[in-house]
Amino acid sequence: MAKQTMLLTGGSGMVGRNILEHTWAGAWTILAPGSRELDLTDARATTDYVAAHKPDLVIHAAGQVGGIQANMAHPVAFLERNTAMGRNIIMAAYQSGVRNFLNLASTCMYPRAAENPLREEMILTGALEPTNEGYALAKITATRLCQFIRREDNAAQYKTIIPCNLFGRHDKFDPKHSHLLPAIIHKVHLAKQNGETTVEIWGDGTARREFMYAGDLADALMKGASDIDALPELMNCGLGHDHTINAYYETVADVIGWEGTFTHDLSKPVGMKQKLCAIDRQTEWAWSAPTSLRDGIKSTYEFYLNGATT
Template sequence: MRGKILLTGGSGMVGRNIRAHERAGEWDILAPSSRELDLTDRAAVSTYMEAERPDLVIHAAGRVGGIHANMAHPVAFLADNAAMGQNVILEAHRVGVRQLINLASTCMYPRDAPNPLREDMILTAPLEPTNEGYALAKIMATRLCEYIRREDEGALFKTLIPCNLYGFYDKFDPKHSHLVPAIIHKLHVAKQTGAETVEIWGDGTARREFMFAGDLADAVLRAARDMQALPDLMNVGLGHDHSINHYYGAAAEVVGWRGRFTHDLTRPVGMQQKLCAIDRQEAWGWQPQTSLPEGLKRTYRHYLEVTQQ
């Protein structure tokens, strides 16, 4: 008999990649949309958990966005994400769910933490101001899982901290997109319009670690197979990073744009580096399989498909 997974955020990028993974068929996956289940409504979440009683919860839902969105709407990023995390985690535990994977974010790490970022650095120094609200909500959910484990050893409530992601089902609208999809969109438009220059925020030397979202789905579904072996708190990443300039250059090769880049030094760029330590991940015995060139090629093909529909 197959187990039942409740996947929150099943319509988002991470959720859709999990549902599309080849091992998703090993489970009966419930993935209610926000219209079907409002995760900020504690009573609604309680009723749903009571009715379905899943074997495993994967909490991938959240209000997400880039620097611009986080700076423009800090109240919503804090309040909505905190409510979702609290409702899902506490109600799952209340109805007797024994396994939960909480998906967090590297935004939880201090702004000036030395790289690579290790799991024990959380809450050791001030956060990056541009996404502090989102980070605080994710820290709360992570600590909640840890506290439940402390009080109830048999409750396998564990947290994965993915590095930055890109890939299928991403948001390509500049108002809502993260770095890599934003780059792909900008370069495609530049190619179509014959633009000779494309602007990069800052000097482009800030470094980021971007993993193909399909690889995160692989890690999550591997964890679902054996929650006992999964560390209570673990980064999921590549273990290496690239400069923003490198991402622009690599994407330009894939898109086929041959212009030159300019830099707007007045724009915010966030943390100078966000590189995950992957010691725990390596000890767990997993590593991502998709290279940056291959991931960008697959993502650009996906972008063309969804924008030309």
């Protein structure tokens, strides 16, 4: 039997590369065009590409991503580029008759003041976190577009997965462009390498975050791809528990073997105090993340040491 074709956007990013490395990837013919081959901000080019290849399934994992610093420095790009990419690939797929679509969203879509754990029905019930509002608005738009398509066409399996914060192999480690955990790995590694005795933490370190290993998200996405009918229309994907920022620094230091102390810069922004996903729908779907925090950090640090570019 011929393999089905998957179109994977963002194939060169962390999530995309983890999908390509997944043990089930060989069951598909996977198209993973880079931005030079397919510019998702170009609506005509995106429509033409999807119409020419007619994939059986699209996983939309592309986007302009970054941490607090990047979001605060470039809000126009985070809103405009991500909105364009989401709209263009979703509509290109639908207009070309693609029936199966997995849209990757973000927990930044939840209101800043939402009570934790964050439940899917809370989206659009309050003001967003200002430090990443542009990115959040773009992800909300793509999510709602998938839901509206399903509202008009019951046969369209346009589903959205909302992952918690991610880290892992193929991550970006430069603090100017990275998310929290890879930035911690980079900072603590340099501190050990340079013989430094202190590492600075933004804020008091009591904010809580839920970080899942990217290989585990790839596992959830491949499960969804194999049986998209059973996947909820909108589903958080996470651990169901979180840790303080201080605890992440301490675990990274333990894995790396750095024995210094941490200082806190209370003048720096820290974002939301907590972002913990409710995983009721995920549990009912019968999936849970298999990788422990320490094992995930160890694997990610090994990747970093083996020549990962910052």
